[in-house]
Amino acid sequence: xxxxxxxxxxxxxxxxxxxxxxxxxxxxxxxxxxxxxxxxxxxxxxxxxxxxxxxxxx
Numbered sequence: 001x002x003x004x005x006x007x008x009x010x011x012x013x014x015x016x017x018x019x020x021x022x023x024x025x026x027x028x029x030x031x032x033x034x035x036x037x038x039x040x041x042x043x044x045x046x047x048x049x050x051x052x053x054x055x056x057x058x
Contacts, residue, residue, distance in 0.1 A: 001040065008033045 012026045020026075 001037065005033065005037065 008029060012029050015025050015029075016022050
C-alpha cells in the first residue's frame, strides 16, 4: 500500500511539474487516494472481525 501511495504522489508532482494546474487535477488524485486507502483499511478491519481475529482470549 505504501508503494501505491508513493506512486500516486509522484504522479501528482509530475503533473504539476509538467505545467498542469494543481487546482484542477491534484485535489482529485489526493481525494481518490485518501478514499481508496480508507476503504482498504476499513475492509481489512471488517474482515478481521468477521473471521474472529479480534475476539478476546479465554
